Amino acid sequence: MFPQRLDSPLAYDIAKAMVDGFNRHYRLFRTESARAKHRFETADWHGQQRAQRERIEFYDLRVRECFTRLEREFKAGALPMDVWQQIKLHYIGLLVDHYQPELAETFFNSVTTRILHRTHFHNDFIFVRPAVSTEYIENPERTARPTYHAYYPTRENMREVFKQLVNDFDLRRPFEDLDRDTGYVLQAMKRRLGDAKLRTNFQFQVLSGLFFRNKGAYVVGKIINGFTEIPFALPILHNRHGKLVIDAALFGEDDLLMLFSFARAYFMVDMEIPSAWVQFLRSLMPRKQRTEIYNALGLAKQGKTLFYRDFLQHLRYSTDRFRIAPGIKGMVMLVFDLPSFPFVFKLIKDYFPPQKETTREQIKAKYLLVKQHDRVGRMADTLEYREVAFPRERFEDDLIEEIRKFAPSQLEISDRDGDGHLEVIIKHLYIERRMIPLNIYLQEAFDAGPGDPHARAQIERVVIEYGNAIKDLVAANIFPGDMLWKNFGVTRNGKVVFYDYDEIEYITDCNFRRVPEPRNEEEEMSGEVWYTVGPHDVFPETFGPFLLGNPQVRAVFLEHHADLLDASFWQAHKERIAQGHVYDVFPYDQKKRFNPTDGETDLS
Numbered sequence: 107m108f109p110q111r112l113d114s115p116l117a118y119d120i121a122k123a124m125v126d127g128f129n130r131h132y133r134l135f136r137t138e139s140a141r142a143k144h145r146f147e148t149a150d151w152h153g154q155q156r157a158q159r160e161r162i163e164f165y166d167l168r169v170r171e172c173f174t175r176l177e178r179e180f181k182a183g184a185l186p187m188d189v190w191q192q193i194k195l196h197y198i199g200l201l202v203d204h205y206q207p208e209l210a211e212t213f214f215n216s217v218t219t220r221i222l223h224r225t226h227f228h229n230d231f232i233f234v235r236p237a238v239s240t241e242y243i244e245n246p247e248r249t250a251r252p253t254y255h256a257y258y259p260t261r262e263n264m265r266e267v268f269k270q271l272v273n274d275f276d277l278r279r280p281f282e283d284l285d286r287d288t289g290y291v292l293q294a295m296k297r298r299l300g301d302a303k304l305r306t307n308f309q310f311q312v313l314s315g316l317f318f319r320n321k322g323a324y325v326v327g328k329i330i331n332g333f334t335e336i337p338f339a340l341p342i343l344h345n346r347h348g349k350l351v352i353d354a355a356l357f358g359e360d361d362l363l364m365l366f367s368f369a370r371a372y373f374m375v376d377m378e379i380p381s382a383w384v385q386f387l388r389s390l391m392p393r394k395q396r397t398e399i400y401n402a403l404g405l406a407k408q409g410k411t412l413f414y415r416d417f418l419q420h421l422r423y424s425t426d427r428f429r430i431a432p433g434i435k436g437m438v439m440l441v442f443d444l445p446s447f448p449f450v451f452k453l454i455k456d457y458f459p460p461q462k463e464t465t466r467e468q469i470k471a472k473y474l475l476v477k478q479h480d481r482v483g484r485m486a487d488t489l490e491y492r493e494v495a496f497p498r499e500r501f502e503d504d505l506i507e508e509i510r511k512f513a514p515s516q517l518e519i520s521d522r523d524g525d526g527h528l529e530v531i532i533k534h535l536y537i538e539r540r541m542i543p544l545n546i547y548l549q550e551a552f553d554a555g556p557g558d559p560h561a562r563a564q565i566e567r568v569v570i571e572y573g574n575a576i577k578d579l580v581a582a583n584i585f586p587g588d589m590l591w592k593n594f595g596v597t598r599n600g601k602v603v604f605y606d607y608d609e610i611e612y613i614t615d616c617n618f619r620r621v622p623e624p625r626n627e628e629e630e631m632s633g634e635v636w637y638t639v640g641p642h643d644v645f646p647e648t649f650g651p652f653l654l655g656n657p658q659v660r661a662v663f664l665e666h667h668a669d670l671l672d673a674s675f676w677q678a679h680k681e682r683i684a685q686g687h688v689y690d691v692f693p694y695d696q697k698k699r700f701n702p703t704d705g706e707t708d709l710s
């Protein structure tokens with residue numbers, strides 16, 4: 107019921123305290139993101155990675171701070187519900203001219219859901235749906251930086267305009283040869299545009315801030331010509347002499363999707379009006395959900411909120427049932443999915459078989475490590491949720507039985523909100539993109555038979571990709587622990603991504619060893635491991651028997667990735683990382699680089 111009067115003197119003060127709490131959060135978040143430019147200019151790669159990691163924590167810290175303030179100053183937990191309703195209305199009022207209203211609404215939800223009882227998690231008290239529009243928000247001040255700039259080159263001045271576009275980012279480090287790089291970019295653009303006539307509206311629209319991640323900075327924009335729009339991104343890197351170079355020109359939605367993939371670390375971008383950035387980015391990648399774009403921009407809580415809204419909407423408009431996910435069941439994770447929805451839901455089992463010496467806390471710590479680490483396009487991002495309620499009638503009975511058997515502590519079946527509908531409530535779960543498990547993918551190709559050329563090509567491509575995935579992980583200082591095919595998935599665009607995190611370790615914590623020579627015949631003939639093995643010892647030459655049973659797989663693997671079976675490969679990279687080296691990992695095809703010998707090479 108809508109209150110006729112806002113008559114609680116406390117309600118405004120509380121709403122104001124919450125907006126202040128959010129503003130403080132966004133100010134800190136933005137400052138940290140803006141500092142990425144300086145870190146890039148000064149080649150502070152460790153600092154960049156540290157900041158990427160630490161920024162993820164900011165949100166929860168600010169929510170906790172705000173919650174504590176409300177409890178201390180206003181005894182928020184004891185307030186009657188009509189006051190809470192007024193708080194929401196005041197809060198909406200305070201957001202009328204706000205530049206990040208959607209994020210502020212999410213912040214409100216994060217704070218209030220810590221205080222209110224679950225039965226009040228509806229639109230009267232929290233923002234189940236958004237209330238304040240994010241359309242057409244602009245900062246009217248003349249000095250404010252707009253979301254994007256438009257440039258209108260002609261054929262004659264294209265080179266000059268393009269150089270201006272790059273110089274407008276005001277990078278405080280010289281380019282080695284911007285004129286040369288401009289030539290590369292314009293050539294690539296010409297190839298892309300073909301002999302299309304330049305229309306009167308021909309222009310470049312470019313987001314006004316650079317996107318920073320690891321050792322790269324990216325210009326992101328689009329070319330508009332008549333009715334055609336071509337998205338583009340230009341990676342800027344340091345070359346081996348510490349000078350800046352434009353390393354490639356990426357055109358089209360597919361290349362941008364790779365750059366903004368869910369399997370990479372979040373970008374650092376200085377944004378005043380994030381919704382306007384999201385809108386622009388969506389125009390470049392219409393197939394990418396808004397939730398994933400917010401995630402890629404480091405606004406992961408907003409991504410989470412939108413994901414949940416999209417998920418509820420999907421549930422309402424679908425009829426299929428949650429089921430045990432296809433593939434080999436996990437020993438520590440219980441995985442289920444909804445066939446019509448492209449994500450999987452993972453919960454940690456209550457007990458594990460003896461070979462898995464781990465605990466719920468350790469597994470959570472590994473998932474957190476992946477969230478905070480550079481995922482280099484090879485580890486899926488996860489969204490973590492607590493107390494998720496699903497309609498009971500949408501669950502298959504054998505899935506319920508499975509959860510009851512392996513994770514009873516995580517399961518509640520009840521009608522908590524008293525609306526007459528039974529719900530399955532899962533205490534803690536991770537949600538991540540569904541992929542085709544690599545073992546299933548390979549099996550399908552094996553089943554097609556060695557005479558099928560398409561299947562053979564598929565096996566070859568995916569085995570090479572698998573080795574590349576492991577090498578990218580190595581570059582990011584990650585040892586996957588368990589490298590079996592079943593722990594990797596194949597994405598929509600054919601990339602191989604790792605998703606089983608419970609055994610990962612830092613490469614620098616592992617001890618890569620050769621299997622010692624047997625000292626006598628008895629040891630030699632022994633089918634058992636006869637040498638002593640420390641807790642962090644890894645014997646790469648023993649990977650083969652588990653992975654390479656199939657002759658075609660074996661041949662392809664040995665041709666491209668035999669080094670992975672050699673302890674010295676791992677040990678050498680471990681040493682370089684330990685010395686402080688940060689490897690380049692390119693979020694685009696190496697073939698697209700203008701000058702592949704520039705800078706360092708990656709591991710492949």
Ligand SMILES: Nc1ncnc2c1ncn2[C@@H]1O[C@H](COP(=O)(O)OP(=O)(O)OP(=O)(O)O)[C@@H](O)[C@H]1O
Nearest residue numbers: 432433434436437438439441539540541543592606
């Ligand atoms: N993102 C995903 N997409 C598709 N299927 C998945 C995904 N994540 C997990 N699965 C399926 O669930 C199974 C178990 O998942 P996962 O490997 O994470 O569990 P685990 O308990 O850690 O496994 P292990 O027993 O190897 O330690 C996988 O083998 C796969 O079949």
